Amino acid sequence: MRESPAVAAIRAEGVSFEYGRQTALDGVDLEVAPGERFAILGPNGGGKTTLFRILATLLKPSRGRAAILGHDVGRDSAAARAVLGVVFQAPAIDRLLTVRENLDLQGALYGLRGAGLARERDALLERFGLAARSGARAATLSGGLVRRLEIAKALLHRPRLLLLDEPSTGLDPQARADMWRSIDAQARRDGTTVAFTTHLLDEGDRSGRVAILDRGRVVATGRPEDLKAEVGRQVLVVTPRPPDPDGAPDAGLRAEVERVAGIPAREAEGRILLDTPDGAGLVPRLAAALEGRIAGISLSRPTLFDVFLRRTGHRFDAEPLEGFRGAGDAA
Amino acid sequence: MIAPGRAVRATLALAGREARRFFRERTRVTGALLQPILFWAFFGAGLAPSFRLGGGIAYGAYLLPGIVVLVLLFTAIFSTISVIEDRREGFLQGVMVAPVPRGAIVAGKILGGTLLATAQAGLALLLAPLAGVRLDAAAFALSIGFCFVLGFGLTSLSLAIAWPMRSTQGFHAIMTVFLMPLWLLSGAFFPADGVPGWLAILMRLDPLTYGVATLRSLLAPIPDGPGGTAGGVAAGAPALGVTLLFVAGMFLLALAVSRRRDGALPG
Numbered sequence: 001m002r003e004s005p006a007v008a009a010i011r012a013e014g015v016s017f018e019y020g021r022q023t024a025l026d027g028v029d030l031e032v033a034p035g036e037r038f039a040i041l042g043p044n045g046g047g048k049t050t051l052f053r054i055l056a057t058l059l060k061p062s063r064g065r066a067a068i069l070g071h072d073v074g075r076d077s078a079a080a081r082a083v084l085g086v087v088f089q090a091p092a093i094d095r096l097l098t099v100r101e102n103l104d105l106q107g108a109l110y111g112l113r114g115a116g117l118a119r120e121r122d123a124l125l126e127r128f129g130l131a132a133r134s135g136a137r138a139a140t141l142s143g144g145l146v147r148r149l150e151i152a153k154a155l156l157h158r159p160r161l162l163l164l165d166e167p168s169t170g171l172d173p174q175a176r177a178d179m180w181r182s183i184d185a186q187a188r189r190d191g192t193t194v195a196f197t198t199h200l201l202d203e204g205d206r207s208g209r210v211a212i213l214d215r216g217r218v219v220a221t222g223r224p225e226d227l228k229a230e231v232g233r234q235v236l237v238v239t240p241r242p243p244d245p246d247g248a249p250d251a252g253l254r255a256e257v258e259r260v261a262g263i264p265a266r267e268a269e270g271r272i273l274l275d276t277p278d279g280a281g282l283v284p285r286l287a288a289a290l291e292g293r294i295a296g297i298s299l300s301r302p303t304l305f306d307v308f309l310r311r312t313g314h315r316f317d318a319e320p321l322e323g324f325r326g327a328g329d330a331a
Numbered sequence: 332m333i334a335p336g337r338a339v340r341a342t343l344a345l346a347g348r349e350a351r352r353f354f355r356e357r358t359r360v361t362g363a364l365l366q367p368i369l370f371w372a373f374f375g376a377g378l379a380p381s382f383r384l385g386g387g388i389a390y391g392a393y394l395l396p397g398i399v400v401l402v403l404l405f406t407a408i409f410s411t412i413s414v415i416e417d418r419r420e421g422f423l424q425g426v427m428v429a430p431v432p433r434g435a436i437v438a439g440k441i442l443g444g445t446l447l448a449t450a451q452a453g454l455a456l457l458l459a460p461l462a463g464v465r466l467d468a469a470a471f472a473l474s475i476g477f478c479f480v481l482g483f484g485l486t487s488l489s490l491a492i493a494w495p496m497r498s499t500q501g502f503h504a505i506m507t508v509f510l511m512p513l514w515l516l517s518g519a520f521f522p523a524d525g526v527p528g529w530l531a532i533l534m535r536l537d538p539l540t541y542g543v544a545t546l547r548s549l550l551a552p553i554p555d556g557p558g559g560t561a562g563g564v565a566a567g568a569p570a571l572g573v574t575l576l577f578v579a580g581m582f583l584l585a586l587a588v589s590r591r592r593d594g595a596l597p598g
C-alpha cells in the first residue's frame with residue numbers, strides 16, 4: 001500500500017498564484033518528507049494561507065505544480081484529498097450538530113461506515129478528551145474543544161498528511177500545548193506527516209524543519225538549528241540613541257561599531273547587528289567606546305527572527321509591502 | 332475515481348444533515364409552513380366573495396395547489412440559503428476538501444431541501460378537506476410524488492442562486508424580485524382567463540405555471556374548464572414534460588454554478 005520513501009509528502013515546484021494583479025505566491029519550491037513535522041513560517045501577508053489553500057486542493061496554482069504524496073493537487077485532486085486531512089483556521093464543523101454527528105458526517109464523506117467508523121470515532125473522542133461531550137451540540141464547546149474536534153475530524157480517516165492553517169490562533173498557551181501533544185501522539189502512532197502554517201516563531205523552532213515565507217517567496221528552508229547556526233553563534237544588537245527632534249541620526253555609528261569589533265556589521269530597521277563568536281568580550285568594549293551614543297546593547301543566541309532579518313533585510317513583524325498580501329491573511 | 336456507492340452515501344449523509352439542522356432551527360420549520368397556510372386562510376377567505384370561477388370552484392380550493400407550491404418554494408429557499416452560512420462559517424470548505432465529487436455535495440444539499448419541502452407540502456395538503464377538495468389516498472400519493480419532483484427543481488434553482496452569494500441580503504432581494512413573481516404568475520394566485528395579453532404571455536413563459544397546472548389536475552381532476560387551465564395552459568403530458576425539463580435544467584444549472592473553483596473561498 002505505502003509508496004516508497006522517495007515519494008515526498010509535499011512537493012511544490014515553482015508554485016505561483018495571483019489574486020487579480022496582486023502576487024500572493026511567487027515561485028515557491030518546497031519538499032516535505034513523509035513523517036516530518038514541518039512548519040511554514042511567515043508574517044501575515046507572506047502568502048502562507050494561499051500556499052495552504054493550494055496544498056489543500058482548494059486553489060490551483062497559476063504556474064508551477066504541487067503534489068501531495070505524488071498526487072497532483074489540480075489534475076488528481078480526488079487522490080490527493082483521500083490522503084489529506086485538513087484543519088482550517090475557521091472551524092469547519094456544523095455547530096447545530098453534536099460532536100458525534102460531526103464526526104459521523106466526516107466519516108461518510110471519507111468513505112468510512114459501520115463498525116470501522118464507530119471504532120475510529122470513539123477512539124479519537126477518547127484521545128482528544130471529547131468523549132464526555134460527544135452528545136453535546138458543537139455550538140456549546142469552548143474554543144479549545146472546538147479546535148480539538150476539528151483535529152479529531154481531520155484525523156478520522158487516518159490521513160497520511162495532516163495540513164493545518166494557523167492551528168494555534170485563538171488558543172491560550174495551555175490549550176496550544178494540549179493540542180500539539182494530541183497531534184504529535186497521533187502522528188507518531190500512524191506515521192502521519194504534519195505540515196502547518198504559523199506566524200509564531202517558537203512554533204517554527206519546535207518543528208523538525210521550517211520554510212520561511214515572505215512576500216510570496218521561500219526565503220529559507222531547513223532545520224531551525226541549522227538556519228540559526230548560519231547566522232552565527234551569537235547576535236549582538238546595538239540600538240542607537242534616538243536622535244534629538246531637530247538632530248540628524250548618528251551616521252558614523254556603524255563605522256565605529258565595525259572599528260571596535262573588527263568585523264563587518266549589518267544594519268536593519270535602524271539597528272546595527274553583528275554576528276560574532278565573541279559577544280561577551282565585545283559588549284564592554286563597545287559600551288565604553290560608544291558611551292552616550294547608544295540606547296542599548298543586547299547579546300543573544302540567534303533566533304528565527306534573526307534568520308528572517310538576515311535573509312530579508314526587514315523585521316519579521318514589519319508591515320507587508322503593497323501587492324504582497326495573501327487573501328485571508330488580511331482577514 | 333470515487334466509487335459511486337461512496338458518492339451516494341456522502342450525498343445521503345449531507346441530505347440527513349440538512350434535515351437535522353432544519354428540525355433544530357424551529358423558526359425555519361414553522362415559518363416555511365405557516366406563512367403559506369396563513370396566505371391561504373386570509374386570501375382564500377378574503378377574495379372568495381369577489382372571485383367567480385366557472386364550474387362553481389371556491390377560491391379556497393382554487394388557491395390550494397398554489398399554496399402547496401408556495402410551501403415547496405419557501406422551504407427550498409430556507410434550506411438552500413444556509414449554504415451562505417455554510418460558506419461563511421467554514422463548514423463548506425471542509426466538505427470541499429473531502430474526496431467527494433462536487434456533484435455529490437450539491438445533490439446532498441438539494442436532496443435534503445427537497446425532502447423537507449415535500450414533507451411540508453404533505454402537511455399543507457392535509458388542508459384539502461378544509462378547502463372542499465376531496466383527496467383520496469391515490470391522489471394524495473401522486474401529489475406527494477409530484478411535489479418531490481417539483482421541489483427538487485425549485486431547491487436546485489434556489490441553490491444555484493444562493494451558491495455564489497456572500498450575504499443573505501442579496502438572496503432576499505432576488506427572492507422578492509424573481510422568485511415571488513415566478514410564483515405569482517404561475518396561475519397559483521389567479522387564472523389567466525381574461526388577463527391582459529402581456530400578462531398572459533408572461534404566465535405562459537413561467538415554467539412554474541406548468542407545475543401548478545399539473546398539481547391542480549392531480550388534486551381536483553377537472554377535464555376542461557377554467558379551473559383546469561388556470562395559468563392558461565392545460566394540464567397533461569406536455570405540462571408534465573415542461574416541468575420535468577425545468578427540474579432537469581435547474582439541477583444542471585446548480586451543478587454548473589457550483590463547479591466554479593473558487594466557490595469555497597470565504598468572502
